[in-house]
Amino acid sequence: MSSNRVDNPFFARMWTVLSRYEPESLRELRRENLASLSGRVLEVGAGTGSNFVHYPTSVEEVVAVEPEPRLNAIAQRTAATAPVPVTVMDRAVEDIEPGEPFDAVVCSLVLCSVEDQEAVLRQLFWMLRPGGELRYLEHVASSGARGRLQRLADATIWPRLAGNCHTHRDTETAIVNAGFVQQTARHDWTLPAWVPVPVSEHTLGRAVRPA
Numbered sequence: 334m335s336s337n338r339v340d341n342p343f344f345a346r347m348w349t350v351l352s353r354y355e356p357e358s359l360r361e362l363r364r365e366n367l368a369s370l371s372g373r374v375l376e377v378g379a380g381t382g383s384n385f386v387h388y389p390t391s392v393e394e395v396v397a398v399e400p401e402p403r404l405n406a407i408a409q410r411t412a413a414t415a416p417v418p419v420t421v422m423d424r425a426v427e428d429i430e431p432g433e434p435f436d437a438v439v440c441s442l443v444l445c446s447v448e449d450q451e452a453v454l455r456q457l458f459w460m461l462r463p464g465g466e467l468r469y470l471e472h473v474a475s476s477g478a479r480g481r482l483q484r485l486a487d488a489t490i491w492p493r494l495a496g497n498c499h500t501h502r503d504t505e506t507a508i509v510n511a512g513f514v515q516q517t518a519r520h521d522w523t524l525p526a527w528v529p530v531p532v533s534e535h536t537l538g539r540a541v542r543p544a
């Protein structure tokens with residue numbers, strides 16, 4: 334039994350619907366985030382398993398963690414049709430016991446919602462083999478009016494509605510502070526820039542644990 338138990342029925346229902354109707358722009362970012370991966374991969378916060386179909390066949394195994402029981406059940410079913418072997422674990426990444434290091438770690442729209450982002454990133458650093466990659470697709474802490482909207486959303490009802498999502502975290506800086514060396518990074522919009530929601534802008538990047 335996980336000590337970091339997650340039980341969020343409202344968010345699970347909402348995310349299940351949203352994941353069925355993801356914009357093609359977000360699906361393309363998922364594909365790009367996983368391109369050319371190989372070996373053993375740890376996926377953090379698998380949700381409904383939206384990434385599974387996009388893993389290249391060069392991946393030998395995916396270990397996916399999803400602590401929300403309703404999302405975990407859907408991810409289990411999705412894993413059965415994945416093009417690579419996927420094992421879905423019903424626990425938070427904080428509860429994974431140390432073991433054989435992974436060749437890559439994938440984080441997609443999850444580092445915004447973990448309780449202690451810095452601690453999780455340090456843990457992921459040590460779960461990678463030296464030279465292993467962190468692939469991430471995450472919300473961006475924006476500037477200007479959108480940044481003000483994000484801070485307002487984070488301080489009010491957004492985290493409670495959206496599974497503890499915090500839209501204004503400086504995730505890119507936190508990745509570097511955890512010891513990773515940034516290799517590539519860019520920002521993309523999954524919705525038009527004028528749409529007044531706090532999660533339209535994303536960062537897509539690759540960082541490595543130094544050899």
